[in-house]
Structure formats: C-alpha cells, structure tokens
Amino acid sequence: MSAIRHIPPPADVVPPADRRVVEGILARLQRPGGLDDFTTQVRAVRGCRRPVRLAGRVTASGPSGIPEVRFDTRRLSDGVLLKACGSRRETVCPPCASLYRGDAFALVAAGLRGGKGVPETIGDHPAVLLTLTAPSFGAVHRRRPDGTCHSTSTRCEHGRALVCGHRHPESDPALGQALCPDCYDYEGAVLFNAGVSELWRRTTIYAVRALGSLLGLSSRQASRQLRLSYVKVVEFQKRGSVHLHALVRADRWEDEHGAAPAGIDPDLLATALQMAARRVSAPVPGSTTGARHVWGTQIDTTFVADAENGRARAAAYLAKYATKGTDEFGLLDHRLPSGICRDVRLPEHLRMLVGTTWSLGEDESLAGIGLQRWSHTCGFRGHFLTKSRRWSTTFGELRSERQRWRLKQKGVTEEPATEGMVTTSEWSFEGSGYVTAGDACLARSVEEQLRVGRVLERESVPRLPSGAPVELGVL
Ligand SMILES: [Zn+2]
Numbered sequence: 001m002s003a004i005r006h007i008p009p010p011a012d013v014v015p016p017a018d019r020r021v022v023e024g025i026l027a028r029l030q031r032p033g034g035l036d037d038f039t040t041q042v043r044a045v046r047g048c049r050r051p052v053r054l055a056g057r058v059t060a061s062g063p064s065g066i067p068e069v070r071f072d073t074r075r076l077s078d079g080v081l082l083k084a085c086g087s088r089r090e091t092v093c094p095p096c097a098s099l100y101r102g103d104a105f106a107l108v109a110a111g112l113r114g115g116k117g118v119p120e121t122i123g124d125h126p127a128v129l130l131t132l133t134a135p136s137f138g139a140v141h142r143r144r145p146d147g148t149c150h151s152t153s154t155r156c157e158h159g160r161a162l163v164c165g166h167r168h169p170e171s172d173p174a175l176g177q178a179l180c181p182d183c184y185d186y187e188g189a190v191l192f193n194a195g196v197s198e199l200w201r202r203t204t205i206y207a208v209r210a211l212g213s214l215l216g217l218s219s220r221q222a223s224r225q226l227r228l229s230y231v232k233v234v235e236f237q238k239r240g241s242v243h244l245h246a247l248v249r250a251d252r253w254e255d256e257h258g259a260a261p262a263g264i265d266p267d268l269l270a271t272a273l274q275m276a277a278r279r280v281s282a283p284v285p286g287s288t289t290g291a292r293h294v295w296g297t298q299i300d301t302t303f304v305a306d307a308e309n310g311r312a313r314a315a316a317y318l319a320k321y322a323t324k325g326t327d328e329f330g331l332l333d334h335r336l337p338s339g340i341c342r343d344v345r346l347p348e349h350l351r352m353l354v355g356t357t358w359s360l361g362e363d364e365s366l367a368g369i370g371l372q373r374w375s376h377t378c379g380f381r382g383h384f385l386t387k388s389r390r391w392s393t394t395f396g397e398l399r400s401e402r403q404r405w406r407l408k409q410k411g412v413t414e415e416p417a418t419e420g421m422v423t424t425s426e427w428s429f430e431g432s433g434y435v436t437a438g439d440a441c442l443a444r445s446v447e448e449q450l451r452v453g454r455v456l457e458r459e460s461v462p463r464l465p466s467g468a469p470v471e472l473g474v475l
C-alpha cells in the first residue's frame, strides 16, 4: 500500500457554498466599476438585504420636442438601480426594519412631545398607554408572575389533565401551545383576530362618550367637543392571538394640536378608557347567532408623563412592536398561497391557527372578509401600526423629509420646473435581491459597516473615515 496520502485539489477543500461566495466576489472585482460602484449602490439602499433591481431611464423634452436623457441605469453598476425593499419586518430585512422603527418612533414621539410640524404644547395634553388583550380560547402553557403554568388540575372532556407543573423559561417553545388541542377554540381565536379592528373602532367611540359622561356632557356634546387621537400597534402573542398597545391622547375636536382640553387629566382619561374597554362589544364576523366579541379581562392603562423621559420611553415601547410579525422566525411573513406552512419550525399551535383560518375562508358566511388572504396572520386583517388622522405626521412625510435632507447633504437643489418641460420615466423590474452569493456577502459587510457607523454616531465616538474597514473585534 502506498504511504502517500491522497490530498484533494484545493477547490474541493472549500465547501460549495463558500466557493460560490468567493467566485461571486471575484466576478464582482472584475466587472466594470468593480467593488466601488457596487458598494456605492448598496450604501445608497442602506445595506438592504433584498433590494429591487430596476432598469430604465428618465428623459425630459422641452418645447423643442427633442428628448434629453436625464438619468439612465445603463451608466450604473450592472445597468440597474437598486431600490430598498422597504420592509418593516425585522425577519425580512433588518436594515429596512431599523429605518422603519426609527420612523415609527419619530411619528409616535411627535404626537407626545411635539416636533415634525406638531407644536411642543402637545406635551400638555393628557396621554395614556392602553393595552388590550384577547380573551382566553383555552388553556395554554404560560408563565404567570409567580413562574407557574397550570398548577391546579382539571380534567377535560377528552380525558386530559389540564395541568402543568413546569416553570417555563421565557424561550421555551412550549409557551403558548394548547394544553389540549382538542379543547382549544381555534375558530374563536381566528375570528377574534379577524374582528379586532372593528372592536377597537367601537372602543374609541365608546371612550369619547365615557369621557364625556365623566365630564357631565351628553354623547352628542362629547363627540363635538372632544377627540381621542391615537397610535396603536398589534402584538402577536405566542398563542397566536393579537393584543393591542395604543397611546391615546385627549384633544379638542377640530383643534387637535391646539390647547389641551379643559378638565381632563390622565387619570380621567384612563378611567374613560377602562370603562369603554369593559363595556364594548362587536359582532363576531359571520355569526348567525348574534355572538359578540369582547376584550380579555386584562386591560391595562398607564399614564404617560414627561417625567424621567416617560413620553420618549412610551414611544420607543410602541415602535419596538412595529417591526415584529406573526411568528418569531418570519415563517409567516408572507401570504400563504395554499394556507399551509411546511416549515418544521412553525409551532403546531400556530399551524392549527393558520389551517383553521384557511378552512374558515371557505365558509360562505365569511365570504365578505377574504380570510384566506390572512391565513399567515391567523385571521388578523390590516396594518400592524395604525394611527388616527391627527396624531402627528405620516410615514410618507418622514420619508420625503429624509429625501430632501439627503439631497441637501449632496448639494443637490431641486430644479425649478421649466415651463413646457415634460419628464418621462420608463422602468422595468429586473428582479429582487442580489444576483450572486458573492454580492450578497459584500452587501452584508456594507450593512455591518453602516450599522457600526450608526452605533459610533450615537455614542459620539469619533467617526472612522468613510469606507474604512471596520474590525469588529476592536470595538
Ligand atoms: Zn430592505
């Protein structure tokens, strides 16, 4: 037998995935514009993980009728313009979600402390952080304040003892799972999620009336003198039911950003919200028996004052929920074409809720609400963050403000519109995400540089020169 060991050629030493990355990076270095043009584009989309690739051009033609090309993606790296995906979900694109969370914070905080076009005197308006929960649809594994789950035993009709002596740690995947899946009211849970926005809408109407009655006003007088402005976020519980967290501010009708309404303090506002949340009900979607939804018994109201930066903390608390989705892995971030998620990481309980939503969607009495489009959110239809019209500013306005600021930083002034000038844009969608594993890897290193840059900026550490390589180990 030969003593010489077989040494495989170097190419085989590198695992195929790594080899694709290396090949992709080498290909990038050899392309026109090389690494510099590519990283410039990735920086422009703030390190977005799934940017949209657009090809096209912008032309302008004046009175002479001769078109003049103002912008053409053929002059850019790869002939495409990258546009950030703009996702709000942390599990889809962390850089875009981080930007969204910043905007959500600015939007929420402006309604509590002023700024972004809202006068600072808004800080005199009483404000309350309200948390509304879903009722119980059956026993689930949980962490009570004393750490226990279900210490006392009852036996269900399926012969199961509804008892659990564990003290579940916070990361325990068992949390939120039904003790007896046969007992759990999956349909009730889905329909609650489907009807929660209507229940909230009614709660806001009831709360104005309740506030009026505490002030000795009739319902009619209250609705013509007072307004409750709000911003609310939806939080998915591990059991797949939604909770609402809302900041509610008392305003004067049609003068929301003016002086604070007379005679209302946070205590009175909290009392009115509690009264409304305990009394309100809304029809269960599709019910033929007159069944109605109510909130769970756990209703929480916390005063939001500016002492110890309380208003900023309340805004940060709400913004934190704005980038979360239905499940922690992001398996339910997108619509499910067949109502099935095959990923084994999805807990059985959530899988049951998704399946129940899909099958309820086939029910004729629920045809009007299109439940199958919402199986990935277990029946919850709508946006995770919503606000009343006069809370503060809008996401659109925050984005335009940022765009104006960036142009100003670059020294670009908006061109005055020339009379008779017609601008035409033609765009085609070339795909989304990065084309090679090498590009994706390079984009992640740009993302990391930008992230570290932001941390340094926040901590007021002298900035590294732009584009300088960042050694994470040193920080
Ligand atoms: Zn993105």
Ligand SMILES: [Zn+2]
Pocket: 140, 141, 142, 149, 150, 164, 165, 166, 168, 174
């Ligand atoms: Zn348990």
Ligand SMILES: [Zn+2]
Pocket: 156, 157, 158, 159, 160, 180, 181, 182, 183
């Ligand atoms: Zn049972």
